[in-house]
Amino acid sequence: MLEKMFNPNSVAVIGASRTKGKVGRAVLENLMQNSELKVIPINPNVDEILGLPCYPNIIDVPGEAKADLAVIVVPAKMVPGSIDECGQAGVENVIVISAGFKEAGVEGARLERECISLCEQYGMKMIGPNCLGIIDTASGLNASFAANVAYEGNIALMSQSGAICTVTLDWAERIGAGFSKFISLGNKAVLAENEFLQLFENDPSTAVIAAYLEGVKDGPEFIKIAQRVSRSKPIIIVKSGRTSVGSRAVSSHTGTLAGSDAAYNAGFKQGGVIRADSLEEMLDYSRAFSVCPLPEGRNIAIITNAGGLGILTADACYNAGLSIASFEENTIERLREKLPAAANFYDPVDVLGDAGADLYEHALDVVLEDINVNGAIVLVSPQSMTDVPGIAEKVAEKIKKSKKPILCNFAGGSRIAAGEDVLNSYGIPNYSSSERAVASMNALCNYYTIKNRKQEQPEKLSSDTEFARSFINRASSEKRRTHGLESMDILKAYDIPVVDSRIAKTLPEAIKAAEGMGYPVVMKILSPDISHKTDVGGIRLNLKHADDVERAYNSMMSDVRHYMPEAAVTGVQLQKMIGGGKEVIIGMDRDPQFGPLLMFGLGGTYVEFLKDVSFAVAPITVAEAKHMVSSIKTYPLIAGVRGETASDIDSIVQTLLKVSQLVTDFPEILEFEINPLMVMPEGEGCVAMDIRFTLES
Amino acid sequence: MLEKMFNPNSVAVIGASRTKGKVGRAVLENLMQNSELKVIPINPNVDEILGLPCYPNIIDVPGEAKADLAVIVVPAKMVPGSIDECGQAGVENVIVISAGFKEAGVEGARLERECISLCEQYGMKMIGPNCLGIIDTASGLNASFAANVAYEGNIALMSQSGAICTVTLDWAERIGAGFSKFISLGNKAVLAENEFLQLFENDPSTAVIAAYLEGVKDGPEFIKIAQRVSRSKPIIIVKSGRTSVGSRAVSSHTGTLAGSDAAYNAGFKQGGVIRADSLEEMLDYSRAFSVCPLPEGRNIAIITNAGGLGILTADACYNAGLSIASFEENTIERLREKLPAAANFYDPVDVLGDAGADLYEHALDVVLEDINVNGAIVLVSPQSMTDVPGIAEKVAEKIKKSKKPILCNFAGGSRIAAGEDVLNSYGIPNYSSSERAVASMNALCNYYTIKNRKQEQPEKLSSDTEFARSFINRASSEKRRTHGLESMDILKAYDIPVVDSRIAKTLPEAIKAAEGMGYPVVMKILSPDISHKTDVGGIRLNLKHADDVERAYNSMMSDVRHYMPEAAVTGVQLQKMIGGGKEVIIGMDRDPQFGPLLMFGLGGTYVEFLKDVSFAVAPITVAEAKHMVSSIKTYPLIAGVRGETASDIDSIVQTLLKVSQLVTDFPEILEFEINPLMVMPEGEGCVAMDIRFTLES
Structure with a gap:
């Protein structure tokens, strides 16, 4: 659909100029590099520019089809007019090079909106404004003012x-x-x-x-x-x-x-x-x-004529998560056949300072044939005997033919320039440091994984959306935007296990509720005005009998009155005390660019300052949910390390998927958090202990 | 003392050669670049090389003083002989370029030791072997085979x-x-x-x-x-x-x-x-x-003619821990005076794409005079109007005169080459990316701190070394190398608080000990064969009365017999249960290069897989001890974050200093660990709960 933008037969330059140094002249000259292209300068003040007939207006260009593409370089305030004329003239593609739009303030933003409307009106495609233009080397188009x-x-x-x-x-x-x-x-x-x-x-x-x-x-x-x-x-x-x-x-x-x-x-x-x-x-x-072709694994062979460079490169590989290859016996034997006795036949292979192109070639051939090698990095230092361009020539030929990636670092300056020239002539990059070569090899390895990842789409989970909808509607009708404990039941619509909890407005109700669910219980303050319950004494744990409930209720009310006298308190919530689990947090914020951004992390104090959390944009796939859980640094704590039992990770994954579905179904939820989600040992599930969410006002 | 090595009047080349491409010829030619230097080739096979009289042996060189320096390039096995002759001839400085020594195996290592002995015998200084040589541009000496x-x-x-x-x-x-x-x-x-x-x-x-x-x-x-x-x-x-x-x-x-x-x-x-x-x-x-001069702070001004580069550089500054400067009102006004209206007058300052050298100069002058700016980074992109060499000239002049550091990134290739040439002619680096310029600016900032750090020496702490010595001697006389709980008292010699603990060999003794110190208590297994007590059920916490002690004792003995039937058990240790503290670890390992390497970290499961520990080589200063504590990532946990009380950090610092003294006093301690050290809330000190150390055999 953008075919004519990048491969036009005719291009008009609106604001073409005769004056050297002006953008309207530079664009014209760049376009005219392609002699097969019909270039049409538009400028009301002259009849001809650089030997081309010039028209006052795109509409005045003779013939039915005026131009496949118009490049606009007139001042910002004249741009909407030019676009309008292009529209009238049937031009479908425009590039606006002129600056002075959204980036320049309110008036510019207005002009830009005007351009957008015109493009919509005429069904035109536009690149820019405020740009350098475009180049297509295959079609031979240079519609830019690049020098x-x-x-x-x-x-x-x-x-x-x-x-x-x-x-x-x-x-x-x-x-x-x-x-x-x-x-x-x-x-x-x-x-x-x-x-x-x-x-x-x-x-x-x-x-x-x-x-x-x-x-x-x-x-x-x-x-x-x-x-x-x-x-x-x-x-x-x-x-x-x-x-x-x-x-x-x-x-x-x-x-x-x-x-x-x-x-x-x-x-x-x-x-x-x-x-x-x-x-x-x-x-x-x-x-x-x-x-380069892609490496099928992360085992890298290093070939060097300088031990020190080999060591630095091995360090860089390790830091990047690449491995130094373990060669087959046969590889080592074949290296021994031609390399001098003092060479190093293990990775990094040191061909020694006086090595010529033939030794590099031999070493490369041999290591690349090793099944344990997925790619190679060639290091060349310009020692007194070193035939830099000769080695570059051989290495370049290998790179062109190899089925495994080879990157190189000819290290130095004056005396490696000739080698760089050879590589450049083959279109092959020379990395100025081995660290840069290693980083690029790592990128190749990472892309191999990306390219071959399983194709998976987020699945739509079944849920009682009707129940959730009525719940959201009721919450929306309230004045406050933030909802908490009292709204836990929305989770049930998505089959997320919720702790057994009851609301009590008085002390007798609280005792009755506790007796009903069985001790021990947890008591939490219920107030739309209190977001950090712990800070005001609004949580009491491990209440074991009616006496405990009474003492806790009375002191909680007095504490809250003390710390937040203005807070409206609607009562308390009693929850069954859950032991033996680990606390994790699942949250969501709406990002201005990406929408619902899910967050996962461990609960407790650590998470706050270690910032050890993972993110994904909802809706997520099962693989993405799993990755969210396994990619936090403290993952071993829930996976089970010495002295810790493994938590029910599958139940976290399921809950992430359900929250992903919930926030996808209801865009009016701006923020959402289950904190904590109590995760029990493997096979025993998880249970949401508290939630908090904010609705659009 | 090395004066004559780097500024000799006469240099002998032992193994000098006429043959082009040979090291013995390259060294000779490099030395001869300095016409004031007396160069003496030594080679038994020829009389003259490159017009210089050649001698069969350094001893045969006429005159009393043979040479201030000898450069040796003969094969490895002949090197000791040559050094011996140099010694006899009174040559005080030698450079051995020849390879084939320690790096080449057992025989080479033997040859190298022979060279060392000879140098000691004659009191000679030697550089190498297996090296390229040395260059001193001030004295004009090039005693290398560098090309x-x-x-x-x-x-x-x-x-x-x-x-x-x-x-x-x-x-x-x-x-x-x-x-x-x-x-x-x-x-x-x-x-x-x-x-x-x-x-x-x-x-x-x-x-x-x-x-x-x-x-x-x-x-x-x-x-x-x-x-x-x-x-x-x-x-x-x-x-x-x-x-x-x-x-x-x-x-x-x-x-x-x-x-x-x-x-x-x-x-x-x-x-x-x-x-x-x-x-x-x-x-x-x-x-x-x-x-560059050193920056007195970390506030950096960025001057750019390309917005995108400015943003990338601001990102890099932030990542490196540098700040973007907040300009004084006056600075912004002065920038407005000359810069075009569309420019950006805040940091990063965007002088816009068509800026000439004068605008760069003005912007640099103005921002560098701002008291909130400690250094500047200049970014130049080669836009169509950009006078690259002109800007380079002005920037280079500023750099040469400025009292604040200025680094630059002329970004691009072909069209910035002329700018690079100008900078090179002034000896000024051009960084090929803004990230590299930022990293170097950060190094300047870091060095400012290093240069101005307080001069402090480790203090020798007073201790009962006699008691500690007798303790170590007794431990050394035992067959085993690793010592634990039973040796806690060694800490008392260094005034490190130790938990009240008693050893019991039988159940009645255990109950008596517990009653003696008061409940609750902790019971730990005593066995030289058990290093990870938790793994075999060898620790029981919170024992509150005699019944608890009895039950714990019996089940511990049965557990240990079950898990480690061969372990020799000498009894149990009863310790006062300490609550309300945080567990930290202080350890020491002997590094082959640096000696006693102290380690500090939080105790518990986290430390194991977060690898959140800090190190310092003993003996340490107070500042270093403080830094060890504050540099771990989990420091906020002991410093006190929301919901956590601050721990007694000063007591940790004191304990680190005491351990530093202990391991410095007794080099026979190979490994040492207090684990855990229980740290109480601020002002309440700390107490060692368990130790483990290994002695030299």
Whole structure:
């Protein structure tokens, strides 16, 4: 559908200019690099630019079909008019390069909304505003004002920052890295990452998808699309504004509303996206994917002519969770055949300082044939005897043919430059440090897992939604937004076990309730005004007989009156005391970008300051629920470590799935928490002890 | 004392060669670059090399003083003979470049020991064997076979890997980075890092000390020297073999016995060393120190012409623990005066894409004058209007004059090359990513703290060493090496509070002991064969009367017989039950490189799998003891978080100091542990509940 945007027969430049240094001239010149393309300058003040006939208006262009694509570079306030004219002229695709929109304040935002309406009215597709333009090396289109040359390649890149487009193109030009499509997203008023992910998915010239994003426009849709696309092509994203400082900077930059970083981490993970921590990492990973097959495991062979570099690389592998390979006997024997006696025949293989290209070739051949090796890292230091370009040549040939990934780190400066040139001529990256090569190898390994993960969709759980609906409606009709203990029964609609509990408004009622359920019991204050019950003495544990209940009731009432004299108290709740379990928390917050963000963690004091919690965007699959539970650091405590019995993890997983269904069914629930969920030993289930949720007002 | 090694008047090359490509020729040529140096080739087979008269033997060199320095490049087995001749000829300094020593196996190790003896016999200093040689750019000495040019600079570098020397020189040559002294350490048979740290300390041409090490030769001495040196010059070390995989590779590389990584971390920290995680980091940090003054705080201003880069850099600052500066009103006003209206006047300052050198200059001047700014990071993207070399020129001038550190990231490739050239000509580093610039700024900030830390020496605590000595002697006389509960009294010699406990050999004795100390009590099995008492039912808590003691005694005996029928049981220990405290652990292991390594952590299950412990090499100072306690992640739990009372941290600190003294006084204690130490609420002290230690056999 975006075919004509990236492979047009004719392109109009609205705001074309004769003046060198002006954007309207730079765009024109870039387009004219492709002699087969019909380029139409639009400018009311001149008749001709760079030998092309110039028209005052797109409507005045002769013929029925005016242009497949219009690139707009006029000042912001004139942009809506130009778009309107494009619409009238039947132009279906526009790129708005001009700045001065949402990123520039209130008036800009109004102009941007106007552009969006016009696009909707005419059914037009728009990239930008506030962007650098686009490049398609396969079709030969350069509809940008970029000053750099873009080489052909298989990496599709989109960036929400025009300057980062420039930086990337400049970096790529120096080392000869290439791109299939290059898109400056700008303010993403109409077209955004989701549309382009789908474009790249079906683009035969794209093998790798890379992006710099400051936010995503539609989180839930993004996850769905990324899940599908990541099965065929790796998606590598650097998302800035990770921290609160960065987020503030983001909103002043492109006016993007930044969601929480935890939500991005969760959403990217669920979508199969590889998150890079920096621009450098994104580019490093992209280049590894652009040339390497995927490793089927995490066992890496290192070949080096410098012991020290080998050790540093082994350290880096270990830190990244990669293993140093254990070679077969036969591999070691074959290495011994040609390598000098003082060489190291175990991983890392040290071919010694005077090794030539033939020894590197032999060592690479031998280790790659070993069934225990999934990939290799080649390290070359420029020692006095080292034939750097010769080794580069051999290694490059291997990389091109190998069925296992090979990455290299020619380490140094002056004397490795010739080797880098050789690698560049093959389109092969040289990593300037072994740590960078290792990080990229790790990305390849991780993507192998992503690509081959089980296809699973969240299942719709059966529930008594009618009961839940009536419950929510009743709660909504109350004035307060936050609901607690008294609303525990909503969990029953989703078959989540709830502790036996009864409400009592007076002391006699409390004693009666306790006797009815059997001792020991727990007493909790019931008040819409009290959120942290412990802080005001609002919880009493382990009450063993009527006397205990009486003493607890009286002192609780007096404590609460003391600490929170204004709190309205509606009574107390008695719960059956549950022993022998472990407390966990299941929660949900609505993220502005991704919607319902589920949280799981251990209960108690530790969770608060260890921040040891896991997240996922609902609705979740069984695998995602399991992962939420197993990915917290304190998982061994519930899985059972020395002296601890194993908890019923399956019941936690089931409860997560049920909460996921509940918050998906009722978008009016803004926040939700079961705290604690008491998890019993394996096979004995779990039970919700208290809840808290907030409804939309 | 090493003066003549690095600034000799005459140098002999033993094993000098005419043949191009041979090490003996390369060394000769490098030495001859300095026309003022008297170079003397030694080779029995020729009379002259490269126009210099050649002698068969160093002894045959005419004159009284033969040479200030001899560089030996003959095969390993001939090296001891050559050293012996040097000794006879009165040569005081030798560099052995030849390989084939400790790193090559048993025979090599024997040869190396022979060289060491000869050096001791003649009082000679030796660098190597198995090294690349040394370079001193101030004196003009190049006594190495390095093929690269070494530029003058203020960074002194030593490396345990010759190949890493080569990589570093090659890297430096490409970008024009310079060194004061460059030392390939080789096998460190005689001279090692400790001697060179002291040399660099007093070297007027050295401002920054950098090292690649695979181990240190004398850990305790290293800490002492580094503590002193790091007060005047930064010491940046990359230590490889961090992981078990890497450590194995280290020992096969230079035959270094790798101590534990935890000990290196602790020793480096105590020595004021900045530990780099990679070669790249070491070089990045070194270059920042080589040009920048130190920042007096962690508030960083970012100046950028690209919003996206600014956000990524703000994220990186936050992750590194640096703050984005809050500008004074006046700063913002002054920025507004010259910057365009659409610019961002808050940190990160966005001067916009078309900014010229003058705007960068203005912005830098203004933010650096702000009292809230301690340092600046300048980001430059090559946009179409950007005068890259012009900006580089202005920024370089500022960096040279500024009293606050400025680091830069000219981001891109082709079009920033001209900017990099300008920076290189000023000796100023360009960081290829903002993350690398931020990491280096963080290193500058950290060193400011190190340089200004309080001078403190471990205090010798008074103790009843006589009592402790008799105790240790008695324990040593027993056959077993491991001692436990029954030896608690050794703590009393160091004034460490010990729980009231009594030993009982029979049930009646046990009841009598319990009645004597008062209920409730804890009962523990006493057996030299049982180390994990809990696993065999060897601990019973909260015994409240004689009946409890009887039941516990009988079932414990039966349990222990069941689980460990062969264990010799000498009785039980009764301890006063202590409630209301928190369990912590204080331990010590002897590290092969650093000696007594103290450990501190919380007790209980968490500590086992969170690995949340801190380390320091004994003897420790009060500040170090405090840091051990406060640096664990679970520190809030003992400091007091919501719902938790604060523990008596001072009593933990005192106990750490006492244990530090104990293990320093008695090197025959190989392992030591108080587990648990029960810490009471603030002001109420702590008490040791159980110990375990192992003596040298």
